Amino acid sequence: xxxxxxxxxxxxxxxxxxxxxxxxxxxxxxxxLGADLDLQHGFWTFHTAWKDRIIGGRLAVKxxxxxxxxEFLVDQKNTFNIHISYDWKIGQTLxxxxxxxxxxxxxxxxxxxxxxxRKVRDI
Numbered sequence: 525x526x527x528x529x530x531x532x533x534x535x536x537x538x539x540x541x542x543x544x545x546x547x548x549x550x551x552x553x554x555x556x557l558g559a560d561l562d563l564q565h566g567f568w569t570f571h572t573a574w575k576d577r578i579i580g581g582r583l584a585v586k587x588x589x590x591x592x593x594x595e596f597l598v599d600q601k602n603t604f605n606i607h608i609s610y611d612w613k614i615g616q617t618l619x620x621x622x623x624x625x626x627x628x629x630x631x632x633x634x635x636x637x638x639x640x641x642r643k644v645r646d647i
Contacts, residue, residue, distance in 0.1 A: 538562070538564055539562075539563045539564060540560050540561065540562050540563065541560070541561040541563060542558065542559075542560050543558060543559045543560075543561075544556060544557070544558040545557050545558070552576065552577045552578055553574060553575065553576055553577065554574070554575045554577075555572070555573075555574050556571075556572065556573040556574075556575075557570075557571075557572055558570065558571040558572070558573075559571070569587070571584070571585075571586055572584065572585045572586075573585075579594065580594060580595065581593065581594040582594075588611055588612055588613040589609050589610065589611050589612075590609065590610050590612070591607065591608065591609035591610075592607075592608045592609070593605065593606070593607050593608075594606045598623075601625075601626030602623070602624065602625050602626055603623075603624045604621065604622070604623050604624075605621060605622045605623075605624070606619075606620075606621050607619070607620040607621070607622075608620075
């Protein structure tokens with residue numbers, strides 16, 4: 525803990541070892557396998573991602589979720605993202621989209637655009 529006049533800073537550093545391996549099983553796909561080791565707590569987390577160059581989507585499996593992310597280029601500078609995921613542990617589907625307009629060089633740290641996430645109930 526570092527103390528200074530009227531300020532108290534608490535730091536809890538975390539160290540993770542990240543391992544990634546990329547495979548190209550087909551000429552148009554990229555498969556990424558990864559593992560993260562949290563050295564402080566001593567547990568592993570595993571990640572997989574499959575990126576298709578035909579439709580440009582990214583299929584990822586993380587924890588108990590399967591997600592598909594697709595980015596559309598509206599014009600030369602604006603993008604529209606669609607994110608669909610399914611959580612098999614709770615049995616719900618999540619759908620979200622984001623439109624990101626290009627605004628040139630920004631001095632603020634907040635990304636431009638609008639985000640919406642909605643839960644879709646499965647029957």
